[in-house]
Structures are given as structure tokens and as C-alpha cells.
Amino acid sequence: MLAMSGLNKSPRALALGSDLAEARIKSGLNQREAAQRFGFTQAVIARIETGRRVPTPDECAVLLGIYSTPLAEREHILELARDVDRETWTPVGSRHVPRQLGALVKYEAAATAICEVNPLVIPGLLQTFEYAQAVMSADRLSPSEIDARVMFRMNRQKVLRGEEPSNYLAIIDELALMRFAGDSSIMKNQYARLLEWLDFDHIDIRIVPRSTGFYPSLAGGYVVLEFDDGPPVVHVEHMGQGTWLHQAKYTKPLLSARSSTLKIALDSDSSRDLIAAYEKGESNGKAPVA
Numbered sequence: 001m002l003a004m005s006g007l008n009k010s011p012r013a014l015a016l017g018s019d020l021a022e023a024r025i026k027s028g029l030n031q032r033e034a035a036q037r038f039g040f041t042q043a044v045i046a047r048i049e050t051g052r053r054v055p056t057p058d059e060c061a062v063l064l065g066i067y068s069t070p071l072a073e074r075e076h077i078l079e080l081a082r083d084v085d086r087e088t089w090t091p092v093g094s095r096h097v098p099r100q101l102g103a104l105v106k107y108e109a110a111a112t113a114i115c116e117v118n119p120l121v122i123p124g125l126l127q128t129f130e131y132a133q134a135v136m137s138a139d140r141l142s143p144s145e146i147d148a149r150v151m152f153r154m155n156r157q158k159v160l161r162g163e164e165p166s167n168y169l170a171i172i173d174e175l176a177l178m179r180f181a182g183d184s185s186i187m188k189n190q191y192a193r194l195l196e197w198l199d200f201d202h203i204d205i206r207i208v209p210r211s212t213g214f215y216p217s218l219a220g221g222y223v224v225l226e227f228d229d230g231p232p233v234v235h236v237e238h239m240g241q242g243t244w245l246h247q248a249k250y251t252k253p254l255l256s257a258r259s260s261t262l263k264i265a266l267d268s269d270s271s272r273d274l275i276a277a278y279e280k281g282e283s284n285g286k287a288p289v290a
Contacts, residue, residue, distance in 0.1 A: 011103045011233065011244035012084045014051035018102045019077045020063060021049035027067035037066050051106075057081040101152060103244065104223075107233055108159045111166045111225040117258055118221035119173035119208070121181065122190060124153050125160060126170060126197055126205070131190045134182035160203060168203045171261050173218070174210040177278050191279035198272055206265035207274050215264060216257040224251075224258055 024034050024045075031049070035042045047053035055063070060081040064074045108114060108125075116123040121135055132150045141149070160168055180187055197203050208215070223235045234245040234254050245251050266274065277283040 010051075010054070010084065010246055011107075011235075012080060013054045014103045014106055016054070016060070016077070016080050016084055017049045017051040018106075019080065020055070020060065023064060023067045023069045023073070023077065024049070027069070029067065034063070034066060038062060054084055055081065104235060105156060105159075107225045107235075108156065108166065110227060112228050113167045113169070113224075113226040114159075115169045115171065115224040115226075115258060116221070117171045117217050117224075117261060118176060119218045120221060121176050121179070122172065122194070123170045123221075125157055125168065126194060127153065128186070128190050128193045129154055130186045131181050131193075134186055138181075160197070160200070165200075165202050170203075170205045171208065171217070171258070171265055172205065173208045174274070177207070177275065177283075178210070188279060191275055194275050195272065195279060198275075204268055205271055205275070206262060206268065207271040208261065208265045209274075212264055215261055217261040222254055224255065 024031070027034075029037075031045045032042045034040075035045045038045075044053060048055050057078055060078055061074075064077060069077070114125075116125065122131060124132065127135070129150060132153050133146060136146045136149055159166060177191070181190075194205060198205060208217075221237045223237075224232055225235070226232045231246070231248060232251055232255065234251045236243045236245065236254070245254070265271070274283065
């Protein structure tokens with residue numbers, strides 16, 4: 001897992017740094033050359049690009065001028081720079097998707113613990129290629145967009161397989177096991193993959209029984225990312241977009257919802273048994289039988 005020390009916990013700052021790094025790379029300059037032209041040290045450029053130092057809008061404008069960044073792209077980045085201190089971040093529109101995903105990947109790599117709560121679908125970090133493809137096909141994306149997003153999601157799963165993987169907990173409603181994405185063979189393979197994930201000591205999956213009444217997390221999925229040296233960050237998903245929360249007054253209700261949801265979920269062994277029953281077609285739910 002990556003070192004988190006000193007990383008600005010604002011997702012906007014992290015995304016801004018990534019955008020500036022991408023603009024520099026497109027210009028053909030390395031960090032040392034960019035620093036020389038701007039009058040900064042290379043260390044300052046590195047801190048900006050990794051979210052450890054937040055540049056002012058004027059500094060961003062100068063850097064983008066040095067990089068000869070196209071006007072439209074420049075305005076998108078400056079818009080982010082002007083609002084970098086906003087308490088929450090909800091990027092809207094397809095052009096913001098790379099920013100969202102880029103920030104998510106960096107936080108996942110740096111987190112010591114990741115908890116994904118999802119009442120609707122199998123969490124992305126646990127999905128098979130075919131299941132992810134079926135889920136994204138429902139969004140009416142073009143085939144090329146679907147392929148790109150599925151491959152990106154598969155690459156994200158490396159965070160669970162590395163030498164120092166983050167501890168990962170998925171809390172899933174049983175209805176997500178019952179809801180088909182694709183055909184019966186896709187679902188059967190997805191159940192089998194969940195059981196394979198459970199062979200890893202750092203991964204746990206807890207199922208909320210379908211007999212459970214209403215609980216707060218039914219309102220939608222979210223990801224809690226926790227760090228050794230800083231407060232947690234929460235990513236709330238909704239309708240193909242997402243909102244980043246990093247201030248305690250916004251994250252606290254979701255941390256509380258996670259705790260209450262975990263209390264009503266089955267224990268680890270019972271959750272494994274239920275997934276195995278679905279995989280074998282022996283559940284009381286309508287599990288697919290291959």
C-alpha cells in the first residue's frame with residue numbers, strides 16, 4: 001500500500017494534482033524542466049501533483065500556460081482549482097469520470113482499510129469481468145466505453161492482490177446475490193469468485209439477509225476508505241456519478257450507517273455458507289443453476 005503521509009485528504013486537491021501532472025506529461029516536460037520554467041523546485045511540482053500542496057488558481061494558470069494546455073482543457077482544470085476547498089465534491093458529466101476514478105484508485109492504494117457497502121450489486125472490486133460487463137451494459141454506454149471501464153475495474157482489483165493489500169470488507173444485501181446481471185452462468189461464476197476472494201485472509205464479505213427490514217444503507221452504496229495517519233474519506237455512489245466526502249460532519253453519518261449495517265449482517269461464516277448455497281443452487285432465493 002502507498003504511503004499516505006502528508007496527502008491532502010481533499011479529493012478535489014488530489015484530482016487537481018493528477019490533472020496538472022497529466023497536462024505536464026502531454027507537454028513533454030519532466031518535473032525538473034517544469035520547475036525551472038516556473039521558478040519552483042522540483043519538490044514543489046511533485047507535491048502539487050500528488051496532492052500534498054494545493055496550488056492557487058493563478059499558479060495553475062501559469063503552469064498550464066507553460067504546458068501549452070488547450071483552452072477547453074485548461075478551463076476545466078482551472079474550474080477545479082477555483083473550487084478546490086469546497087466541502088464536498090460531486091463531479092457531473094462524462095468528462096469528470098476519469099477524475100473520479102483517478103482519485104478513487106489513489107485512495108484505494110493508500111488506504112489501510114476499505115469497506116464497500118452495496119445493497120444493489122456486487123462491489124466492483126469483487127466482480128468478475130463478465131458480471132462487470134453486464135452491469136455496465138445496462139448504462140447504455142458504447143461498447144468501447146464499456147470495455148475501457150471494465151478493464152479499468154479489473155485493474156483496480158490489484159489493490160486486493162498486492163504484497164501489502166488493504167484490509168477489505170464488503171457488506172452486501174442478499175438481494176444483490178439474487179439480482180441477475182447477465183445469464184445464470186455469469187451469476188454462478190460470480191458466486192464462485194466471491195468464495196475465492198474469501199480465501200484471502202485480508203478480505204471479508206458480510207451478507208445482510210433479505211428478510212431484514214429497512215436499514216439506512218439501503219438508500220445506496222458507498223465506499224469508506226481509512227488511513228493510519230488521517231481521517232476517513234467516503235465515496236457515495238449514485239446514478240453513475242459520485243460524491244466525495246472528507247469532512248467529519250459529512251462522513252460521520254455514513255460511518256454510523258456502516259456500523260449499524262454490520263450489526264444486522266450475517267457473520268463471516270454464515271455469509272460464506274449463504275454465498276456457497278447460491279453457487280450450488282441450493283438457496284431459498286432463486287439462485288441460478290447451470
